[in-house]
Amino acid sequence: MKNNIFLVFNLDEMNLAIGSVFVAFLLMSFIVISFFYFSRKKIIQKEIEKKNLEINHQKELLRSVILTQEEERKRIAQDLHDDISSKLNVVSLNTHLLNTPNLSEEELLGITNNITDLTQKALESSRRIAHDLLPPVLEKFGLHAGIEELVAEFNTSKSVHVIYKNELRFNINEIDKQLHIFRILQELLNNSIRHGKASEISIEFKTINGKETCVYIDNGIGFDLKSEDCKKGLGMKNIESRINFLNGTFSIESNKNKGVQINFTF
Incomplete structure (x- = not known):
């Protein structure tokens, strides 16, 4: 039991x-x-x-x-x-x-x-x-000649010295893409002089890591990258939209009184 x-x-x-x-x-x-x-x-x-x-x-x-x-x-x-x-x-x-x-x-x-x-x-x-709508030299002779003329125009002002170097070969048949690159440089040059007070500017086209790249440098007053005003500026938005159209990328390096460096691919 x-x-x-x-x-x-x-x-x-x-x-x-x-x-x-x-x-x-x-x-x-x-x-x-x-x-x-x-x-x-x-x-x-x-x-x-x-x-x-x-x-x-x-x-x-x-x-x-x-x-x-x-x-x-x-x-x-x-x-x-x-x-x-x-x-x-x-x-x-x-x-x-x-x-x-x-x-x-x-x-x-x-x-x-x-x-x-x-x-x-x-x-x-x-x-x-x-x-202004389409520079004749750009349409007839391509981007390289168009940038040379643009640089010469800015250098005649004597207030800024622009140096241009190019290691790339641009396709003259891609006029639409080249016009975007040309407008980007116009915007950057105007910003460097008008807002950056730059006296020296360097524009160089070369291949970096297998990608066609433009390296743009000025010695202007620079700006704070954290500033929302800089990020939201119509000019920078316009540049970014053109680079997106080119399926490219871009980077900005800048500090107060230390100029600006912008690299963009296309």
């Missing part, structure tokens, strides 16, 4: 132990599953946040391109209206004056000289506007 009772107690204890192990196993399984679930959820959430940041960044770049294009259109429209249209209006008025009866030889000469002078100025203005 005692043995039977002892056996029943042992079975109960065994069942209780098995039940405890089973409950512990379920609890452990729940903890492990919960851990993986919440970890996976956290990873997915971070991925979503990263994608949202990338999308917002792309939106900002697109917005900067649109704003830049609109500003360019406004400037061209203003140049056409204020410069060329005004001159042509005066030419038209002078042309009507030629129909005035009894004009003296001196008056006739004065009117025709005025028409010739204004027409010449209107032609010069139209050439300047066309040059």
Whole structure:
């Protein structure tokens, strides 16, 4: 009888132990599953946040391109209206004056000289506007010749000395891509002089780690890379959007009063 009772107690204890192990196993399984679930959820959430940041960044770049294009259109429209249209209006008025009866030889000469002078100025203005849209030397002779002309124009100011070196061979058929590189350099040069107060600038094209790279350096006042104003500036956004179009990358090194170095690939 005692043995039977002892056996029943042992079975109960065994069942209780098995039940405890089973409950512990379920609890452990729940903890492990919960851990993986919440970890996976956290990873997915971070991925979503990263994608949202990338999308917002792309939106900002697109917005900067649109704003830049609109500003360019406004400037061209203003140049056409204020410069060329005004001159042509005066030419038209002078042309009507030629129909005035009894004009003296001196008056006739004065009117025709005025028409010739204004027409010449209107032609010069139209050439300047066309040059701003697409420099003829860039279209005819390629990026290398376009940069040489750009550098020569800045060097004539005597306020800055620009050095240009090129070890690459540009494809003259890729005019769209080359125009983006040309505009990037225009923006960088203007920023160095207008904001950076630079007196010396170096532009060098070469191959670095198998990639075609432009190394741009100035000796200006530099800027704080942590500054939000610098990061959000329309000029820098415009440069970044053009580099993205070229499927390139860029890096900036700068400190206060230590100039700027910008490397970009294309």
